Amino acid sequence: MSTDAGIPLVNLRRQYAALKDDVAAAIAAVLDSQQFIKGPAVRAFEAAWREALGAAHGSGCSNGTAALSLALQALGVGPGDEVITTAHTFIATAEAICHVGATPVFVDIDPASYAIDPAAVAAAVTPRTRAIIPVHLYGSAADMDAILEIAARHGLAVVEDTAQAHLGRWRGKALGTLGDAGTFSFYPGKNLGAYGDAGFVVARDAAVAETIERLIDHGRQRGSKYLHDVVGQNQRMDDLQAAVLSVKLSHLGGWTGTRRSRAARYDARLKPAGFKVIEPPAASEPVYHLYVVEVADRDAVMAALQARGIGCGVHYPVPLHLQPAFAEMGTGQGGTGPGSLPRAEHAADHVLSLPICGAITEDEVDRVCDAVLAVARPAGRD
DSSP states (O other), rough: OTTTBOOSOOOHHHHHHHHHHHHHHHHHHHHTTTTTBBHHHHHHHHHHHHHHHHOSSSESSHHHHHHHHHHHHTTOOOOOOOEEEEESSSSHHHHHHHTTTOEEEEEEEEETTTOOHHHHHHHHHOOOOOEEOOBBBGGGGOHHHHHHHHHHHOOEEEEEEEEEEEEOOOTTTETTSSSSSEEEEOOSSSSOSSOOEEEEEEEHHHHHHHHHHHOOOTTBOTTSOOOBOOOBHHHOOBBHHHHHHHHHHHHHHHHHHHHHHHHHHHHHHHHGOOOOOOOOOOOOOOOSSSSSBBBBSSHHHHHHHHHHHHBBBSSSOOGGGGGGTTOOOTTSSSOOOSSSSHHHHHHHEEEEEEEOTTOHHHHHHHHHHHHHHOOBBBBBOO
16 A cells, blocks of 8 residues: 555555665766766675675676576576476576576475475486575575585575575574575565666686676676677666665665564564464574465455555465466476475465565554454464
8 A cells, every 4th residue: 555544564655765866866867977887886885785685706797587597598408408406486587597598496495494395305416407596585595504415415506585585694694695606686575676777696616706707798708898708798787777776775784674674573572462474494593575464365464454454465476386387387396286395385365565664663663563453363283
């Protein structure tokens, strides 16, 4: 809902009001410079984001989907290869696998965190497997110790999909920096969001990072405008988005603290009433891109909340192994169709995202909890 009395799922309007003057000044500086592509604003943001992550190598790009496909391509993943990933995520994760000619293999989730289940990953490895994409869903880390151990045992690449986990950590290290590559989306609704599309790719190896940098910009040789080492793409971040992101980055730590505090408040109200919520692994420091609760009769609950002016959403209602686009692809458990990945299917049927962002107040969280407790009941587990 967008009324003043309502509580939107993500209050971007409130965030913008607080940053309006600084954002206008940053945009004006880009306009005055007339450097819109690969200019100083992009270079400044790239350096600042690498520093925030503790990453030595990384480049801005056009969006999070491109970031995934660029990372896979630079790591040599292509036709004939299989890439294992979760069925419970946005379609972009699997799209990127298809974009490089590889085949996504979908596996089930850990029911506590909603992230990919390492045991399912291990069972899905075949001689064609080339990479694993764990998704740090909802801002909560996948079990990176287990994922990295499986990858090392089988000689597989790991590309972290960190689109929802900006500044999240695993054993003190930034998510997106533990695997061979890590990718980020700066879609407007993300914890760190642009005013359009933008993304970022981190790579552990300097040579892989340089390949990604060339692929982003038409395969150009570094320092040359018209010499091209490889057939690349046009996936550059523009300076206007970089300028906006630099303004927002200075506030991201504070917004993250607010998200954690508000998530704890939700937990304190909803868990004692029997509701299943995100249960992050002990080694993770989640950032709560979304706050998710499982409810019975979700459609009725959503209608009742919306009637009270409370925004809500579903992330995600159709698991990837049941998407028409992937109907011909199998799962890592050897089956296809409904029932083949039961934990992902249960989550898809019952998860409900409640309002959370860096600008939501404690009073608003309490109002949401009051409404949920009045209209919803916990989802049963088979």
